[in-house]
Amino acid sequence: MIDHSAHFIADHIHELKPSGIRRFFDLASKMDNVISLGVGEPDFVTPWNVIEASFHSLELGYTAYTANAGLLELRQELSSFLETSYQVSYDAEKQLLITVGASQAIDIAFRAIINPGDEVIVVEPSFVSYAPTIKLAGGEPVVVEATEEFAFKIQASQIEQAITNKTKAILICSPNNPTGAALGLDELNQIARVVEEHDLLVVSDEIYADLLYDESFTSFASIENMKKRTILISGFSKAFAMTGWRLGYAAAPEAIIAAMTKIHQYTIMCAPTMAQYGALEALRNSQSSVIEMKNSYRQRRNYVVKALNEMGLPCHMPGGAFYVFPSIKETGMTSEEFAEALLNEQRVAVVPGHVFGESGEGYVRCSYATSMKQLTEAMQRMKIFLKDKIK
Template identity: 70%
Template sequence: MSSQYLAKQVQDLKPSGIRKFFDLASKMENVVSLGVGEPDFVTPWNVIEASYHSLEQGYTAYTANAGLLELREAISEYLEDYFSVSYDPEEQVLVTVGASQAIDIALRALLNPGDEVIIVEPCFVAYSSAVILAGGVPVTVSATSENAFKVTPEQIEAAVTERTKAIVLCSPNNPTGAVLNAKELADIAEVLCNHDIIAISDEIYAELSYDEKASSLAEIDGMKERTILISGFSKSFAMTGWRLGYAAGPTDIIQAMTKIHQYTIMCAPTMAQHGALEALRNGRDSVDNMTTSYRQRRNFVVKALNEMGLSCHLPGGAFYVFPSIKATGMSSEEFAEKLLAEERVAVVPGNVFGESGEGYIRCSYATSIKQLDEAMKRMSRFVENHIK
């Protein structure tokens, strides 16, 4: 048995619950998928053209390990313009293969065996697994619907122990769409500063904020020197398949992350970096247009879900809704499985995002209004047949 050679922490990892339902749906006909968190927009043409042009000019070799300096300069300018926080592009910015890689190497750069990392749930499925693979111990804190799925400073304070090294925060949040405002972030920052805790701030959905501009944890007083800001181009610029992200933070941490990056990846794809440079320089209008469309879809889906009896708060960002399915009496897994089998609508059960996600489902509205309308009609029929 070859499994005897596998590391225990890898054997114990569960496969992604998101992919499970996506794979099931892909084998069925006439399915409306609200599952995978991926924009339905094609990457803006000017970005694609810039990538083509870079190939035509012969840019097919490695870049610097940290990425094209020109791109790192553009990222630094972008963050200063968007969040009023400045980074040295030569020492404090690292271009990665997606935001996921940035999170992975940030944890590996920070953690010693047994260090604890606070994870706010419901959350992206990779956080706890990445902590475990880095030798750390995930300590989960549940953000509840009663507080619009926003974690409180008191909850974080209660989770801190002498082994706490870091916290992973995501705002706007996947899967709930919750957005922490500047005041809420400042209250959390006070706890982190008091306990000397490093923050890994996943801000991949920052541009997709609908009711107010998203704030960055790094722009809060006292937090820039203890925050690793993680972001990328997948969501806001519709570049998921390009696999390009970045990390910005204190020099010593970014340089440590770069060492891991250079031994495992070498550098992010050169043609993708040229495309990202064009996105930052001339892609704001495309982001604004996509955000306007997402806002309309969000409002449509939230209204439809509440009308059919699935209580759903209005998310402030990202492109997900996280309705309660408790009125049906089903578990999240049962609801998702039956909905797919009976009505051919794919959603993600909330429990895959942590125990506190039980009783909810995640629906992505990153698809056309026509598809969303069909999905809501099918879900309404399903709920009418099953609600108690």
């Protein structure tokens, strides 16, 4: 049967490309004996006390909508958490919004601040949804490339060179997906100077803040004079192994949260109630689980980086998240060719770097959010794959 409905689809949707991450995940799912280093998802199960708290909320009959902005009790707990952990204070009633994952928070943040034609500077390589989300909000993404020369850490001078009279905001993600690069205090201060001088906003995706391995995390909002210029985006997916729960949040000045809440209430109503009760328990009583998972990720990171370098794929040591971003340039293949050949020949799934922007070409993203047993086998298979491919 022929489908004649395509002509009804909006032009700008036709122009959007499907997620390159999901393409390789779908390919791998149809094969046997595949080790997936593709999707960025913890291999840990959500801590049991969080699951139990969610179940208990259902037993108590807490099945109705919450306030649009989320459970006040959760926002109050989150406010305390942000102040204790990141040294930044937010009013629970006016400056916090609970969303359906950090992804929804990013989406409505851009819809709340972008006028048609506004430019948003995006640091690449970057997560696949950033540029499309900006375009869907009517804006124009302007790419600034973080290079291997600086361990994939963006330089403030690069951002400044990209600013025009149309620039509205800068989007940064630290620790970064896909490179794992984490910006330090000096680098953040330099970016803050540029932001202040040019009267800009920063959308700061801090979803991997609790997975920083070698130094303490600095929230961009905690930098002097930056809280009023920052939309802090985060959530519970990565640190608490709650990806399927779809729960995130935004913290920002009152007027911006009010604007985001307008969009949220018309498109979502509120985040799932049982998930919010789970998140409340996670904040109160699951920090030991976060530390345990973080220690395991650190061990895996160290092993994978060493193994990749030894097999001839140069790989910097990422500061956070759970990704490595090795160069595959020595093979002479494109990142797409490399990923497809590795999957077909050795049943190891990685993500080609170009899906994270043109600057990602020549690299692949490998997630080490899987067991050491699986990682050891994956590294052995990759070593066999590379035997006659390194020039």
